[in-house]
Amino acid sequence: MPSSRSPFPWVEILDRLSSFYGTGDWRTPYLREHAENPFQVLIGTILSQRTRDENTDRASALLFARFPDARSLAAAPLPEVEPLIRATGFYRVKARAIVACAATLLDRFGGVPPPSFETLTSLPGVGPKTANCVLVFGYGIPAIPVDTHVHRIANRLGVVRTRRPDETERALREVLPDRFWIPLxxxxxxxxxNVCRPIGPRCGACPIAALCATGRALRAGRPPPRPEDAPPGSGATPRARRASVRRSPRGPPRRPRTSSPRRANRRGTRRPPRRRAGPS
Ligand code: SF4
Incomplete structure (x- = not known):
């Protein structure tokens, strides 16, 4: 259960981010404006693995125009599915995964994703992030989908110190009151x-820099915080701190770096390939 005692400035952080990105009040009941088809959220999230949002959107539009529900997708021949989702990469693997997922969904649940984390993660190809996306975006049920962005920024903010997204989800569940789970x-x-990029975070233009452990340290000319430097009032209980305080292999940025197309690869999520030394 999430702690309700956390004094970490989540309200201010969410207020500033929603104002900065013009997304409207994050307190607005999510389903009022964003309800989506749970089946399509499920399949779309599987397609989104290791690709950019534009590719997922393009492939999803093609796929769901032809196979809009579990019944039609479960019966779809792979050679017809593969070209529709080619833009997402790994399309042969993903085609097998989504057809198998649709078939299981049809057999066990009449084609409708169950609104339960445990049951969703029992489906083939469905991990914690996908299950949490279905709960949040398909049903408006509070959950914390932790992808690389949420994992990285939660660590940079200093509210958790974790190495992997699944650790981050567990740690956030300990310290983040559940009213913040859906908009997070x-x-x-x-x-x-846009701003807190994997490489070259734009801390100087960040609307929450004053609330961020990394931003404050950099602004003061100090090195980024160590694991034990979680900010005062992070709300992390000693048990949660012990569980979550681990050094990320990449760690917070040592200093803000100007974003550069030469630094970021096309996905913007990995380090650029190292140049090999040529023959001398
Ligand atoms: S101050 Fe820098 S590290 Fe912190 S959230 Fe903003 S961009 Fe990210």
Missing amino acids: NPLLVQHGQ
Whole structure:
């Protein structure tokens, strides 16, 4: 259960991010404006693995125009599915995964994704992030989908110190009151794509720099915080701190770097390939 005692400035962080990105009041009941088809959220999230949002959107539009529900997708021949989702990469693997998922969904649940984390993660190809996306975006049920953006920014903010997204989800569930769970992912993903980038975070232009452990340290000319430097009032209980305080292999940025197309690869999520030394 999430802690309700956390004094970490989540309200201010979400207020500033929603104002900065013009997304409207994050307190607005999510389903009022964003309800989506749970089946299509499920399949779309599987397609979104290791690709850019534009590719997922393009492939999803093609796929769902032809196979809009579990019944039609479960019966779809792979050679017809593969070209529709080619833009997402790994399309042969993904085609097998989504057809198998649709078939299981049809057999066990009449084609409708169950609104339960445990049951969703029992489906083939469905991990914690996908299950949480279905809960949040398909049903408006509070959950914390942790992708690379949420994982990275939560660590840079200093509210968790974790090495992997699944650790981050567990740690956030300990310290983040559940009223913040639904708006967290959309706002942090947007922030991660635009300002708090994996490489070259634009801390100087960041609307939450004063609330961020990394931003404050950099502004004061100090090195980024160590794991034990979680900010006062992070709300992390000693148990949660012990569980979550681990050094990220990449760690927070040592200093803000100007974003450069030469630094970021096309996905903007990995380090650029190292140049090999040529023959001398
Ligand atoms: S101050 Fe820098 S590290 Fe912190 S959230 Fe903003 S961009 Fe990210």
